[in-house]
Amino acid sequence: MAVDLHIHSTISDGTLTPRQIVQVAQEKGLTAIAIADHDVVAGVEPAMQAARGSGLRVIPAVEISTEYHGSEVHLLGYFIDIESPSLLEKLQQIREARRQRARQIVQKLNKLGMGITVEDVAAQTGQGSTGRPHIAAALVKAGYVSTSQEAFARYLTPGRPAYVPRYRLSPSEAVHEIIQAGGLAVLAHPGIDNAEKYIDELREEGLGGLEAYHTHHSDAQTRRFLQLADKLGLLVTGGTDSHGPGGPSPVEIGSVYVSDEYAAGLLAWAKEHQRA
Numbered sequence: 001m002a003v004d005l006h007i008h009s010t011i012s013d014g015t016l017t018p019r020q021i022v023q024v025a026q027e028k029g030l031t032a033i034a035i036a037d038h039d040v041v042a043g044v045e046p047a048m049q050a051a052r053g054s055g056l057r058v059i060p061a062v063e064i065s066t067e068y069h070g071s072e073v074h075l076l077g078y079f080i081d082i083e084s085p086s087l088l089e090k091l092q093q094i095r096e097a098r099r100q101r102a103r104q105i106v107q108k109l110n111k112l113g114m115g116i117t118v119e120d121v122a123a124q125t126g127q128g129s130t131g132r133p134h135i136a137a138a139l140v141k142a143g144y145v146s147t148s149q150e151a152f153a154r155y156l157t158p159g160r161p162a163y164v165p166r167y168r169l170s171p172s173e174a175v176h177e178i179i180q181a182g183g184l185a186v187l188a189h190p191g192i193d194n195a196e197k198y199i200d201e202l203r204e205e206g207l208g209g210l211e212a213y214h215t216h217h218s219d220a221q222t223r224r225f226l227q228l229a230d231k232l233g234l235l236v237t238g239g240t241d242s243h244g245p246g247g248p249s250p251v252e253i254g255s256v257y258v259s260d261e262y263a264a265g266l267l268a269w270a271k272e273h274q275r276a
């Protein structure tokens, strides 16, 4: 069994469409994939349609960005009902808050005498969702700063004049949303978000799994998360977090090994919860 349960498509900030991802996964002989876009599930259905009738299984998924004690924590939801009205409404709210924030930052920059527009920022965004990196890129393009780092340091970070805080769910709210949509809540890449310290707490809220295998986990981290999952009775997931060729994380789909045993554990969970 070869699986990749963490792939981003053009629906969020990846460079391959859901259909192209299915094609790549089929060429590589993968047996299961999950398109886990940021705060959006619209890539799941087209991928399922493209894979229909083939040996490739598409597991419905989402990756929700949350904030906890000032740092970013990502939660993955697997086997979610992608038509769940409460989940769709919450995701919509998160995306709208992000657009709103970008508009507010642009207004602040305008007041500071920098004439960039929401359209200038959109031109830097491509198909993904707008964030501060795109605003920084627009400032570079317009010549107000020479690098993105300078844009962040002078204007876009807490305490700087164009900073606007962002509305986000807490990790436990995201866990509840995922569970409410019938899904399995999994802590994404605990090794890169430094989120390991929240595992116990989130388990009390219903966390069901850990993403032990991830492109940016060292072998030692992977081993530690496998042991931890075993000790805490959590399921194990893994994936590349691929954003497609030329994207922000151009790692190849399917290039992180996820053991059969763990993939089988997930499918057994889904069967038990009638989501298979």
Ligand SMILES: [Zn+2]
Pocket: 063, 074, 188, 189
């Ligand atoms: Zn993530």
Ligand SMILES: [Zn+2]
Pocket: 006, 008, 036, 063, 241
């Ligand atoms: Zn991701």
